[in-house]
Amino acid sequence: MTDGNFVLSIDQGTTGTTVLVFDRAARIVGRAYSEFAQHYPRPGWVEHDAEEIWRVSRSVAAAALREAQIEARDLCAVGLTNQRETVVAWERATGEPVARAVVWQDRRTAPDCDALKARGLEQRFREKTGLVLDPYFSGTKMRWLLDHTPSLRARTVRGEIAFGTVDSWLIWKLTGGRVHATDYSNASRTLLFNIHELGWDEELLAILEVPRDALPEVKPSSHFYGLTDASAFFGAEVPVAGVAGDQQAALFGQACYGEGLAKNTYGTGSFLLMNTGATPVESREGLLTTVAWGLEGEAVEYALEGSIFITGAAVQWLRDGLRIIERADETEALAASLTSNEGVYFVPALAGLGAPHWDAYARGAIVGLTRGTTRAHLARAALESTCYQTRDVVEAMERDSGVRLKELRVDGGAVGNGFLMQFQADILGVPIIVPEVAETTAAGAAYLAGLAVGFWKNRGEIAASWKAARRYEPQMSEDERGRLHRRWLRAVERARDWEREE
Numbered sequence: 491m492t493d494g495n496f497v498l499s500i501d502q503g504t505t506g507t508t509v510l511v512f513d514r515a516a517r518i519v520g521r522a523y524s525e526f527a528q529h530y531p532r533p534g535w536v537e538h539d540a541e542e543i544w545r546v547s548r549s550v551a552a553a554a555l556r557e558a559q560i561e562a563r564d565l566c567a568v569g570l571t572n573q574r575e576t577v578v579a580w581e582r583a584t585g586e587p588v589a590r591a592v593v594w595q596d597r598r599t600a601p602d603c604d605a606l607k608a609r610g611l612e613q614r615f616r617e618k619t620g621l622v623l624d625p626y627f628s629g630t631k632m633r634w635l636l637d638h639t640p641s642l643r644a645r646t647v648r649g650e651i652a653f654g655t656v657d658s659w660l661i662w663k664l665t666g667g668r669v670h671a672t673d674y675s676n677a678s679r680t681l682l683f684n685i686h687e688l689g690w691d692e693e694l695l696a697i698l699e700v701p702r703d704a705l706p707e708v709k710p711s712s713h714f715y716g717l718t719d720a721s722a723f724f725g726a727e728v729p730v731a732g733v734a735g736d737q738q739a740a741l742f743g744q745a746c747y748g749e750g751l752a753k754n755t756y757g758t759g760s761f762l763l764m765n766t767g768a769t770p771v772e773s774r775e776g777l778l779t780t781v782a783w784g785l786e787g788e789a790v791e792y793a794l795e796g797s798i799f800i801t802g803a804a805v806q807w808l809r810d811g812l813r814i815i816e817r818a819d820e821t822e823a824l825a826a827s828l829t830s831n832e833g834v835y836f837v838p839a840l841a842g843l844g845a846p847h848w849d850a851y852a853r854g855a856i857v858g859l860t861r862g863t864t865r866a867h868l869a870r871a872a873l874e875s876t877c878y879q880t881r882d883v884v885e886a887m888e889r890d891s892g893v894r895l896k897e898l899r900v901d902g903g904a905v906g907n908g909f910l911m912q913f914q915a916d917i918l919g920v921p922i923i924v925p926e927v928a929e930t931t932a933a934g935a936a937y938l939a940g941l942a943v944g945f946w947k948n949r950g951e952i953a954a955s956w957k958a959a960r961r962y963e964p965q966m967s968e969d970e971r972g973r974l975h976r977r978w979l980r981a982v983e984r985a986r987d988w989e990r991e992e
Contacts, residue, residue, distance in 0.1 A: 520558025
């Protein structure tokens with residue numbers, strides 16, 4: 491083991507991997523990023539090459555160490571955070587994936603979810619897992635792979651195959667195949683994990699026909715998982731000591747340690763979480779009840795979550811699909827060039843609608859087009875759609891929790907877009923706070939790892955290092971805020987249920 495002065499955090503996201511190196515003052519001293527390929531074999535299907543994810547993550551880790559001018563042996567711990575519901579299956583003997591990873595955005599199991607609902611099972615799943623029956627989650631993806639990959643079910647029953655979310659895959663690779671594990675937060679996103687008993691649920695495993703022995707061991711988020719394999723990790727054996735799903739890691743990185751504190755992460759999608767403490771709050775408003783984190787020796791904490799599937803990905807679509815912009819950052823000036831949206835709304839249901847609507851059959855819609863509509867209107871509509879979707883979730887969260895949001899801490903790549911942040915404050919009617927360290931997902935994983943090895947003493951020390959960089963105050967009238975949101979909801983109704991057969 492090492493006794494270093496730095497923590498390395500791997501943030502394995504949907505479109506790329508970021509690696510950051512933190513010192514004891516929680517300052518970033520090294521960073522690197524690289525994208526990887528997205529695969530769309532059929533409409534509504536999204537896949538990744540898990541082996542490519544590993545290669546890219548390892549390469550980016552090496553680049554971050556170089557920028558920090560340190561070596562792996564100078565690290566005291568590795569933290570890991572990840573795209574959550576994406577499923578990987580691999581051979582235990584070789585460590586090779588047996589199929590492409592099925593990504594959280596993938597919609598192929600919508601009919602399976604419908605069939606489970608028709609059997610009257612949704613409430614059972616919600617009671618035990620805090621989740622709704624939607625193809626977003628891992629369980630139906632696992633069953634799909636077992637049923638549609640030749641000989642996979644038989645091989646899995648024989649113990650030859652390991653299943654897991656991306657964190658489990660990377661832990662396996664980092665430790666040279668010695669550790670098959672996940673943490674409470676990632677396990678809670680599978681439809682297979684009982685968030686009250688904190689274990690894989692035999693009844694749900696039987697319903698989804700997923701063999702228990704293929705699944706990883708579930709451990710606290712801040713915990714010693716194992717040592718990196720020297721041959722896999724640049725000649726050093728370093729504790730892997732912090733693991734959390736990306737949105738829970740961001741909540742931790744934003745120092746939202748008190749009940750009622752909330753954050754929103756703007757990435758491919760956007761994910762708004764509110765800390766509800768040691769008591770899980772059952773949602774009546776289409777939100778998810780999820781494990782926030784579990785620290786070694788402490789009670790597990792929970793959160794309410796609103797998962798918005800497409801926000802930043804809508805801007806990527808403008809760039810890569812329509813090709814009306816060359817860079818994502820062009821949208822700020824384009825949006826600001828207009829004094830209003832002039833009635834143009836974009837409902838980016840490109841992978842269905844998530845919380846609080848939960849419509850796997852919704853599809854994207856642009857409404858309000860006229861001969862005067864330009865690319866500026868589409869850019870503005872894409873940015874505004876992120877803010878309207880966030881308001882939908884905030885209103886549901888306030889009704890569920892009984893807590894009125896006083897401010898919203900934000901992070902992710904889009905927080906540099908001043909138009910987006912100001913419109914978010916305007917449409918919510920509360921201040922938007924951008925932290926000094928915007929990469930809070932990676933920071934949260936680093937903090938969890940550092941706490942496990944004593945690099946940081948406690949959460950109080952971490953919270954003291956959190957600082958705000960910018961604050962956006964609402965400037966819009968309540969009447970205008972309500973009018974714009976009502977028109978948004980009309981546009982949502984036109985996108986709903988579009989793909990369902992007559």
